[in-house]
Amino acid sequence: MTDKIRHIKQYYQKVKSASMELTKKEVFKDLLNRLYVGNVDIQQIIDKITLGAETNLLYKLILLF
Numbered sequence: 117m118t119d120k121i122r123h124i125k126q127y128y129q130k131v132k133s134a135s136m137e138l139t140k141k142e143v144f145k146d147l148l149n150r151l152y153v154g155n156v157d158i159q160q161i162i163d164k165i166t167l168g169a170e171t172n173l174l175y176k177l178i179l180l181f
Contacts, residue, residue, distance in 0.1 A: 123150045141165065 127147040134140045145162050152158035 120151055123147060 124147070127143060130143045131140050134143060145165055148158055148162055
């Protein structure tokens, strides 16, 4: 199993067990960090998610990939 698949499966399990949206947001940011380590564009998106701009950024992230 590749690392990316393993990270995604772990993410799915964590999100399923999380009850708070803030926890889910942090788990998602962690997944992005693990999948795209060293990618400056992704790091900027993660920084903006941290500041609360998820909606527009997630749309841009989808378009980016």
